[in-house]
Amino acid sequence: MDTPVKPKPVPVVNPWAKPFWDAAREDKLVIQHCKDCGSNIFYPRIACPNCFSDNVEWIQASGKATVYTYTVVESNPPSAFIVDLPYVVAVVKLAEGVQMLSNIVGCKPEDVRCDMPVEVVFETLNEEFKLPKFRPVSKPL
Numbered sequence: 839m840d841t842p843v844k845p846k847p848v849p850v851v852n853p854w855a856k857p858f859w860d861a862a863r864e865d866k867l868v869i870q871h872c873k874d875c876g877s878n879i880f881y882p883r884i885a886c887p888n889c890f891s892d893n894v895e896w897i898q899a900s901g902k903a904t905v906y907t908y909t910v911v912e913s914n915p916p917s918a919f920i921v922d923l924p925y926v927v928a929v930v931k932l933a934e935g936v937q938m939l940s941n942i943v944g945c946k947p948e949d950v951r952c953d954m955p956v957e958v959v960f961e962t963l964n965e966e967f968k969l970p971k972f973r974p975v976s977k978p979l
């Protein structure tokens with residue numbers, strides 16, 4: 839059976855997450871920061887999950903992270919992502935302490951390791967969205 843490849847789904851943007859996607863479109867990775875307790879927050883929320891304050895602001899993250907855990911997707915049912923096989927789905931831990939679900943790109947899936955240093959790179963999905971993904975940090979010689 840030949841199934842046509844569908845276009846990739848686009849993010850559903852909650853009003854309180856809009857600043858994240860607006861920044862990503864400009865190649866900036868931002869997270870929330872609680873001005874009352876100092877917690878860094880990701881994913882975007884309307885209140886701090888630590889102290890429930892709504893006194894939260896957006897800060898720019900360094901884009902530096904390490905791989906916390908990952909899986910290599912080798913096959914899946916026909917979907918918009920079949921053209922990317924094999925690909926790496928990972929949870930990365932940002933230098934700012936929060937975790938983010940993303941993809942590891944720019945290396946072979948078999949070269950990905952836990953605790954590997956990675957940095958953000960933005961992949962254009964369409965005119966409206968860029969997706970933050972992570973690639974290995976090249977080691978200094």
Ligand SMILES: [Zn+2]
Nearest residue numbers: 872875886889
């Ligand atoms: Zn807080």
